[in-house]
Amino acid sequence: MKLRPVLLVILIVCGFYYLTTRMMPVGALAGLLHHSLPLDGTTTSTLSGPAGSLSLTEANAAPAFDAEEQQNIAVYKRALPSVVNITSTAVAFDFFYGPVPQQGQGSGFILNKEGLILTNNHVIDNAQRVEVTLSDKHQYKAKVLTTDKAHDLALIKIENAPNLVPATLAGSQGLTVGQRVYAIGNPFGLSGTMTRGIISAIRSIRGQEGNPIEDAIQTDAAVNPGNSGGPLLNSRGEVIGITTLIASNPNGGADQSAGIGFAIPIDTAKAVLDDFAKYGHVRRPSLDIVTLPIGPDIADQIGLPAEYGILIERVLPGGAAERAGLHGGTQKAWEGNTPVMLGGDLIVEADGQTITTPQDLSNVLNAHHAGDTISLAIFRGHQKMSVKVTLSDAKEAASGQSV
Structure with a gap:
């Protein structure tokens, strides 16, 4: 009687061995265990069709955003409604003196609910028509109120635009190299694009027209043609600068991001706006x-x-x-x-x-x-x-x- 339990155990072990080695292909049991016990939060699914079967490993659920991603998303959601796309149309003349419309693109950001928008002067310079596209894709004709070529700034206005979201302006004194920054704009016409980087330096530079820009914010956040006039933001989504310039390519070719972009400090823009409020024009x-x-x-x-x-x-x-x-x-x-x-x-x-x-x-x-x-x-x-x-x-x- 004492041998019966021992014989039963031996019989079960032999049966299990025969089943797994003779009746199932190698790895089949591991596959079953993988399906039933997902240890890494994934499952394997199989797609079948005339071309055969295809196994895919899929996540059981979308992973939660980490703290850094959450901050990026928060900055984008806060700032995007204030950023606009600006299209300027000028008229040039061909060899036979025929008018040829020429279009340029840039960015800007909303200052108040009355429709004031700040951008770069070179975005709208010599334009016969200026149009603004909001983040909700509504378009408006804009009027140029004042320009400041010395600081490459321009103030334009749109009318009868409801529910405008003004940008929040910070200060630009006390900025520190290494501080994280974000640029939102319309590079190459791709509206609503955000890039991220750090402040690489704060230095004096010459603008596109040779004008001096003091305390320019240098950043490695990718900026390209079309970003001009858009906001440079801190990690709270507040404007600290106006994107204005990318480092020129000494070997020629198309201007594009080289990891060196510059922004006009927002305190300079505030001084220009203060002049406009007091005198109706810029008196720097x-x-x-x-x-x-x-x-x-x-x-x-x-x-x-x-x-x-x-x-x-x-x-x-x-x-x-x-x-x-x-x-x-x-x-x-x-x-x-x-x-x-x-x-x-x-x-x-x-x-x-x-x-x-x-x-x-x-x-x-x-x-x-x-x-x-x-x-x-x-x-x-x-x-x-x-x-x-x-x-x-x-x-x-x-x-x-x-x-």
């Missing part, structure tokens, strides 16, 4: 000077009394600096391959604030209007002086690159 203040940033090495080489500041290379005729008696350079020299003029006044303070870069001076000017008077601390030779300067209107200044 200017000193009407061409400058050279000074560091310790240059200061030591040319014998300056301070190792920081901005040196006045040239004073524009009839401008604010000339009227105040400021001096430009008189001695031609070279910085690399670039000619510079030495011997001019060295600006080290403006309204009590230390000036080490053109950006510092730009920040002081943006706190003022044309017609305001500011105080400059300068070195003329080795003598430190204080000079009062009444700021001029940038658009009234003589030709030349100035601040």
Whole structure:
């Protein structure tokens, strides 16, 4: 009687062995177990047809978004309704003087529910007709209210557009290299496109028309033709800049993203908007000077009394600096391959604030209007002086690159 349980166990084991090795193909049991016990959240399905069978591994359910993806989605949902596509139509003439319509595309963003939209000046420059397409695909004709070529900005307006969603504007002071940013626009006409990157640098650059852009935000977020005028956003979906420029290709070819794009800081745009609200047009203040940033090495080489500041290379005729008696350079020299003029006044303070870069001076000017008077601390030779300067209107200044 004691042997009966043992014999029963042996019989069951032998039967299982015979069943799995002789009556089932190799791996069939593993397949059954895989179907019945999905350990990785997937199942296998089979598609059958005249061409044969095809096995697919499918997820049981869509995975949840991680924290980074959730933030990306939140920025996009918040900002997209404020971003617009702008189409500008200009008329050129062919060889036989026949009119040939030419279209350009760019982006912009809504400032208020009354239909004010901010974009780049070069998006609508010389256009006979400007049209705006909202994120809901409704189209409106737009009127150009004012332009500021010096800062490559333009303010346009659409009428009778209901339920507009204004963008939220942040500040651009205190931005940090490494900070995450997002660009939304219409690259190559592909509306509602978002790209992501970081702030790569904050530097002074020259715009498309050679105009200086102080404190430009450099980013590696992919921007392409059609992004111009669109918003550059922080991680909360607030506007910190206006996408304006991509690095040019030195070898020629089509302009496209090279991982180096630039945006106009939103504080510059706020100053322009403030002018428009007060005067009905842009009155950006200017000193009407061409400058050279000074560091310790240059200061030591040319014998300056301070190792920081901005040196006045040239004073524009009839401008604010000339009227105040400021001096430009008189001695031609070279910085690399670039000619510079030495011997001019060295600006080290403006309204009590230390000036080490053109950006510092730009920040002081943006706190003022044309017609305001500011105080400059300068070195003329080795003598430190204080000079009062009444700021001029940038658009009234003589030709030349100035601040």
